[in-house]
Amino acid sequence: MKFSHEWLKDLVEINQTPEKLAEFLSLRAFETEVNRANQEFFGIIVAKVTKIEKHPNADRLRIIELTDGKNTIGPIVCGAWNFEVGAIVALALPGAVIPETKTVLSKVMIRGIESQGMICSAKELSLGTEAGGIMLLDSKHKIGQAFSVMDQDRGSKIIFDISIPANRPDLISYRGVAWEIAALTGSKYKIKPLKSQISNLKSKLLKIRISEPSLCKQYVGLRLANIQIRPSPKFIQDRLKLSGFRPINNVVDIANYVMLEVGQPLHAFDAAKIIGAINVRKAYVNETIKTLDGLDRKLNRDVLVIADNKKAIAIAGVIGGSESAVSIDTCEIILEAANFNSVSVRRTAKALGLRTDASTRFEKSLPINLAHQAAEYAAVLLTKYAGAKPLEYLSVGAKPTKKVVIEVDPIKVDALLGVKIPIVEQKKILSRFGFGIHPTRNKYHVTVPFWRPDVRVWQDLAEEIIRFKSLENIPVKQTSQINSSHLTDPRVDGREQVKDLLVGMGFNELYTYSFVSESDLNRWQINKRNVIEIANPLSEDQQYLRPNLALNVLKVAEQNTKEYDDIKSGKYFEIGNIFWREQNKIFEQTYLFMLSFPKTQKRIEEFVGDFKQLAVVLGIEYEIKQHKEQLAEIIVADKSVGHIGTISDVSGLEWIGVNLDFEEFIRNRKTPQYKRIVRFPSISMDSSILISEDISWIEIKKTIIAANQKLVSEIKLIEGSYQGKEVPPYKKSMTFRIIYQSEDRTLTNAEASQVHGQILETLKSKFSVRVRD
Amino acid sequence: MIESLKQLRDQALKDLSAVADLEKLDELVLKYFGRKQGLLNSILRSLKNLDERQRKILGQQANEVKIEIWHLIDQRRQSIKKAGKKDFVDLTIDGKNPRLGHLHPITKIRREIEKIFREMGFAVMLGPEIETDYYNFEALNMPAEHPARDMWDTFYIKSEERRAEDGEKLVLRTHISPMQVRVMEKLTPPFSVISSGRVFRHEATDARHEHTWDYTEGFVVDQHVSLSNLKTTLLDFFKQLFGSKTEIKLRSSYFPFTEPSIEIIMGCIFCQKTGCSICGQTGWLEMGGAGMIHPTVFEHAGYPREKYSGFAFGLGIGRVAMLKYDIPDVRLFYQNDHRFLSQF
Known part of the structure; x- marks a missing residue:
């Protein structure tokens, strides 16, 4: 709210410069800015127009060249027509702060020409409302100097711009502000109560x-x-x-x-x-x-x-x-x-x-x-x-309501503020603000004046006291010595560790909005019934709360690939909250979404490997259950916690992603338990098999383990899904390595070969596999 | 047999180390791998006279030796070839794309903030983004129709989706302060807690305004917490975050849930308080709000009257990130432009 300095001076004695008073009030009461006609302008100089040309690409614009007395400045693209060569103007250079908008000016391209500054109108300078033309200066302004306004009538044009706190109705008035100034600075409040002229009047017609x-x-x-x-x-x-x-x-x-x-x-x-x-x-x-x-x-x-x-x-x-x-x-x-x-x-x-x-x-x-x-x-x-x-x-x-009385214990005031203020001083300060003081033993009672509805508890009065004393006087002693570290939510460190691991694997972290649009939902065929709607969305784009992280992450991926030709691939992730409803209940859960594109066999292998490594390092055991061609469930502790799969868009873009209930996932972290290192040497054997393309590796792996749990110590897939020329249609070639090891003796080659042979036989009979040479 | 294999290998190594030019090397290849006279081949040929078991074992070993020698010859060839040239390594190349990804700048700053407070003994806790009207406003001393609610432009959840159990109005939290009461309901003082996360403001976006912000709020509750403790904690924090020369000032302010309420202002780090465009020529930057927790908040948490005191403070993570990284536009944070993300 704007307060005229001159009007305020009529109501209260002001003994400081407006700037000093504004600073004083800002610290103790409310944010106050001084606006005065002769304010300083930052980055705006006085310049003389030396050349005017038409803009080659716009009829309404002109190209101006100016001088600051030494150098030529230009081109400046200008839309105003109220000046000719020789005019003296206020020129804002790049970096200048435009008073009207308080924004910083930068060079801009206007219809193909880069403007090196802006010639200001009175409105842009906050000196008036005239915006149609630029402000023409008289010869008192010296060319090349910083622009300033010389106003003879200086005193009357000072305005305080005050942000009034929401709890202080008394301050939305000149008298209220004047009273506050008087109370805080110790100066004189000049308003005296009026002698009543009207209360004696009777009413006849007025009903x-x-x-x-x-x-x-x-x-x-x-x-x-x-x-x-x-x-x-x-x-x-x-x-x-x-x-x-x-x-x-x-x-x-x-x-x-x-x-x-x-x-x-x-x-x-x-x-x-x-x-x-x-x-x-x-x-x-x-x-x-x-x-x-x-x-x-x-x-x-x-x-x-x-x-x-x-x-x-x-x-x-x-x-x-x-x-x-x-x-x-x-x-x-x-x-x-x-x-x-x-x-x-x-x-x-x-x-x-x-x-x-x-x-x-x-x-x-x-x-x-x-x-x-x-x-x-x-x-x-x-x-x-x-x-x-x-x-x-x-x-x-109604008659005015009863006065509010608050009991104050001065020791409590001291304890709350952390500084000792003698009781005498406390009472003196409060009475300055207009509070009535009634001493009692070791304490005092305070009557709140009618214009201070914000004061209801003794803490409010403590605030008045410290405002008067200034917060500068609060001593810096020591921080609180409470240690609550052990109470940290275990999800926090899990989340941060996951972020570090994923970044280490080359994923970029995203922060996308929590809002999605109806068309987003339609595009991915998501039933609106389960999505939470905002009652007062800012726009249609933000009408719903995201039911998953994928929608917005995919948008980012699309945007980045569309806009920059050199980005053809990427790895992204976001950890954030998603929202949905079931019947009448509303749910909010932290999810992890990982994305890699484009969808190539190499990237799929890398992506699955990344996820596996993540789980291994975190100590989370999971299982993959594939029911569909392009989608598999991630099972942790017998519970489905998310999916891994490929995603394709109508536009033909294809990705691979993981969508995970992060809270459920991270809850199942296990502390690693040391397993004895087996000292006996191991023997590894590689085999390639031809197998029907829809059989997933996990089934083969399970079969191998089941075949000989004792001696099979590790199974590695070397090539997951090779479908070259020599591979028959609907088949794929897989190459794997089985590492054999016994816990209690050195395994012989012959023994390993025999077990390996048996395993291949089992695979043959179970999946009609052909072993390649 | 094994002996002769071993001898052959040793001989080959010796021969190789003596070779200095490519011609001699080719002779060596012939000596060991020649189809007819090659020493290795003649050993392999002699295997057929052995029984099957021996043949298998020796065959494998012979093969290994063969491969090893072949490799060594190859290496030698490369090094002879190179010896003639300058071994120039171009270190001015652009390099391959690094495999590391990038943390979002908000995460980086949040971690910096949380690290400082964790070292001071604060616990880190998490809260929901959909909040009840009670926790977001009422418990914070803003009953229905309280004019101070206007300080936070609020997104509301559509009414038919009210929580069934209590039919209460739901909002997207406008600040992290609801965590004060949520934590107080669970814990008995003393405690010091910090909580970060997303908050939402019903506000159109431009370079300085966003409807989505990441915020951090901290609070300490004990029997004798004072404004002095708050000031000390904040000063310590900002010095750790922005350097030991950092200055802060407390300015009187108003929040319904703190009394006294203050605003934290920090000496501008760009112009050393001389005034610049970033601090709006004032020399000071507004960093966040704080204050002593209002007795009504303790009351809502079910604490006995006048038993505890505490302080709370909040600050925008994006605000700190903008200052630290010199980011001019808030919208960059949530646009996720590749060229933005890869800078951090």
């Missing part, structure tokens, strides 16, 4: 009814006659402009002015347009209202409105109706200062898609006391600047 007391705690109405609509005085207009408001007329401007200063939104109705009593009620079904922004809005029972005897005249706390609005003909007004329920206003503003200055204030839950205070102040200003005569006053609704 107010609150039909929804839970949604409107209080409604203050003020009828003022003799209104003279005209422009408001210059100081009001200036202050509104600096705060980001457009001046309209004295009545509307004063309502806004009071809202800005006090924090209470006000609304002025043209009294002549109101028929009968004011009623705060819920809108009827299908009731309509034309609002001040010119839209016809259809309402429903959730919307709170201000109505007269006939119809709705305003949407409570959000926006007024256009029919009852103040116009040039208005001579009598009813001024509303009400307290609407924050939740109700928030919902209505959201539903209407209309956040106004009023609604953002009501949403923060305003104190009841503000309504009367604001009406009082508005009456003064309207009398002074609109010739108004207050006639009637009516306040309907």
